[in-house]
Amino acid sequence: MSRPPLILISPNVEKKGDEFGDVSTSLSETYQKALLGVGAIPLALPATTSRQMIAECVGRCDGVLLTGGEYVDPRIYVNGLPKSLRRAVTVTPDGGERDLRELILIDEVFQQRKPLLAICRGHQVLNVALGGTLVLDIKTQMPGAINHRRMEKRSEVVHELRLTQGSLLAKITGTKTLGVNSTHHQAVEKVAGPLQVTAASSDGMIEGLELRHGAANWLPFLLSVQFHPERLADRYPEHRAIFRAFTQACVLDRSNKL
Numbered sequence: 001m002s003r004p005p006l007i008l009i010s011p012n013v014e015k016k017g018d019e020f021g022d023v024s025t026s027l028s029e030t031y032q033k034a035l036l037g038v039g040a041i042p043l044a045l046p047a048t049t050s051r052q053m054i055a056e057c058v059g060r061c062d063g064v065l066l067t068g069g070e071y072v073d074p075r076i077y078v079n080g081l082p083k084s085l086r087r088a089v090t091v092t093p094d095g096g097e098r099d100l101r102e103l104i105l106i107d108e109v110f111q112q113r114k115p116l117l118a119i120c121r122g123h124q125v126l127n128v129a130l131g132g133t134l135v136l137d138i139k140t141q142m143p144g145a146i147n148h149r150r151m152e153k154r155s156e157v158v159h160e161l162r163l164t165q166g167s168l169l170a171k172i173t174g175t176k177t178l179g180v181n182s183t184h185h186q187a188v189e190k191v192a193g194p195l196q197v198t199a200a201s202s203d204g205m206i207e208g209l210e211l212r213h214g215a216a217n218w219l220p221f222l223l224s225v226q227f228h229p230e231r232l233a234d235r236y237p238e239h240r241a242i243f244r245a246f247t248q249a250c251v252l253d254r255s256n257k258l
Helices: 029-037 051-060 083-090 096-114 121-129 168-175 213-218 239-257
Strands: 006-010 012-014 023-024 039-042 063-066 115-118 161-162 178-179 195-201 206-211 222-225
Touching: 006 029, 006 051, 006 206, 012 096, 029 039, 029 239, 051 096, 063 096, 063 239, 096 121, 115 121, 115 239, 121 206, 121 222, 161 168, 161 206, 168 195, 168 206, 168 222, 168 239, 178 239, 206 213, 222 239
Parallel strands: 006 039, 006 063, 063 115, 115 222
Antiparallel strands: 012 023, 161 178, 161 195, 195 206, 206 222
16 A cells, blocks of 8 residues: 655744744644545645755655745735735735745745645745736725635635636536635736636636646646635535545656656
């Protein structure tokens, strides 16, 4: 019997932890349970921006998961932050180290060709890392959009997405539409060149990205989603299937490299 795949997870950053009030990394149990539920072993990426250390972590894992959390610093992808939007943007409390860490992590994932699943902030930072931009505040910049900030129902389906026929997400979930939760006030704006949109809400919000056909061989698996499937996986088979497909891709990729 082959060993369970090891999934390297980039955790959230909090202002203070339980001990001494230090800045801390944290990882919601929902990510861990979703992976454990499909036979994978979750491991948290350490709080480092050392390229050598991050490369070593990626090399020892079978796949990488980018998680949610505070927003990507807009100074990375825009020249100047409009005054009207400054209060709408809350970046990581570690001086930007999480942004840098994840940009290095994404680069290493592509360098080492490891399967990648990106969720919420992960969806956004992946797009930025590959050259895309973000909507800084949906309510301000897209007043006609539906309410995507449903924090009171963070573990419930609140709206549907249209899936691109033949896309990876459509194949995994076996459906043309997918009910999702919604807890974001930022979103993908300009899509990075190597990516294509494969899921969108009724107001046109980009909620799913995959590699374009010409870039499909860059990674053995890449799926990027704006919603939180880990909060629905315990009740919805189509969301559990996302983690199962990712895990299976990790196992297959590992066996192909032996």
